[in-house]
Amino acid sequence: MNAQVGNRINAYEALPALSEESRLSWLMEAIERNRFLPVPAPENVFVGDGNFKAIGAEFLGHFVRIGDLSPSDRVLDIGCGIGRMALPLTQYLDEATGCYEGVDPVGEGIAWCVKNITPAYPRFRFCQIDLAHELYNPGGSLVGHEVVLPFLDGSFDFIAMVSVATHLPLSEIAAYAREAMRLLAPGGRLFMTAFLVLEGDQERAGARPQFAPGAEAGTWYGDPSAPLAAIGFDKTVIKQAIRSAGLDIKRVDLGHWRGINSTHYQDIIVATKTGAA
Template structure:
């Protein structure tokens, strides 16, 4: 309870500061049309543009994203991954994004889609204890709003880091359903293995996922969905059970105190059989 109160207080102070900066940028004309106000951004730390461009590079280099791909962004937030793709994906390509936070979807629909009609966004009215406590549908039962075999490339950035185990299992199954044969998925995780467990208690680690809770590992029992990790071998086994090719590519992140990594979170790239 104390942790939640402190987080709320910090969040309010941060928002007030950001609103002041937003006002100055608006008056001086310093923000471009495809960058949301700071006070609206809810998708994590880091510079909005820099993080998006970083992941665009990873999508291309690690995930094999092509300009002509049909793309699904699960947990698209307020367009941080979509914006750097508008000048990479061809007009004949298709981008679909969905998220559980209405303000992010509204902003994307108002600012991105009118300029790039092949970029579409929709709200998923799904419950999450941290991000959408009034959501109507449980994520364990949510069916992605697309027919089978629609997408060449799917990505999730910091989605599985906020999910309980049954929700993860449903989403992995849904990813397999909507991917085309041979399609790829790039997803970020906090994955626990011998190395990350050894490093987590160290001062260099950003998170110590020390509490086991219903098959996942969390940093804060009072707000478990704020930061969730899974046993690495469990996730690898799950992917194989759901029909993906064995031995997905694994790129360890720096979150637990590693000195080097492709990104902050761990990355898995897995593929549906052709």
């Protein structure tokens, strides 16, 4: 498997005549076609739906185009699940200078990644964090609003939180934002997806999910009987939580969950830690 995958990486790096966008598009298509990449059995994928490799390749594009990810970045994937984001990154991150750490509360997903990804890509490592979550890890021993991840200050250039803030209360999102501020090197980026509920979103035909006001001001529930299944926030509320952590919001891209044209479903927030890289 390593030889085949390695050849694909070398082919990507050997296309200097093409624009960066053309090279990225080529790589995204190659990832979808790559039959050597390990893919978990569908019954083991406990978050998300759709084509596993296609969605991963799509987010690689968002990481680069929207989040300014570069091959040399040190990446932390908070809520890495069963490797949906990790697999395409194995084909993009530089094998000498880039690296990846994935954390998640679900032990089964971490175990699959350790068994199927790390042996072929030793700079990709995975760790279970036993955080309590009523849907994904109800017996967890740690509380989310006190989260401290086991990494040194300034260890990362890029932190991804894909479909994480959509399942957390605001206090825990604020805690992760504080951790991102601690863990990012100057110039590093936090890439977070969320549901930002704006005025008029609920009246748009085709908006999915349809949100109802939540228990706290500025929060919205897709299903009031299971609030953390899909939770949204007023834009000002979640932006304030990120800014209070010390991060600067660089970009907000709205998603097509609200019934508008967009290249992505959830909304995307990119925040940076100021200072020279």
